[in-house]
Amino acid sequence: MATQNTQFWLMKSEPTSYSIDDFKKDKKTFWEGVRNYQARNFMMNNMNIGDPILFYHSNARPSGVTGLGTISKKATPDLTAIDKKSKYFDPKATKKSPRWFAVTVNFQKKFKQILPLEQLRKEKSLKNMLLLKKGQRLSILPVTKKEFEHILKLATSIKS
DNA sequence: GCCAACGTTGGC
């Protein structure tokens, strides 16, 4: 995946484990628990402070974009990987070689209404969006500036 | 709950 200049992102979270309301309440969150190398590499190598993110609810009713955040801290070791009591424990991770890393994300905004996946699929200008690609399961995805701006426009045009 | 589409693991 070409990621050289990517500056916009979409980050998925299942609302039953961490929702936009949790995010709003916490004001910022350490994006722990990612156990996929592609997603980890985005966080380690490509995410920079200030990058905007779309907060996305997956496995939800409905699934969709629910708000915005920004990267506030570059990736640091995800210590849940070496915590035996954590559900994210990974026996192959060690203190010296933590294996998993995560960024910190600041809360910015909760949309008045979720922007459902179904609506995103209807948008012609989003038809190439990675999120909408068949079989795409990555929990962290780069988003183009155009896609990001289009989604913002859709979200703000929803009447409350 | 189903299941397609992935990613990871481990035997060889």
Place this chain on the structure above:
DNA sequence: GCCAACGTTGGC
């Protein structure tokens, strides 16, 4: 390094 088996993701 191959690849079958298994586990996970995530929409529906």
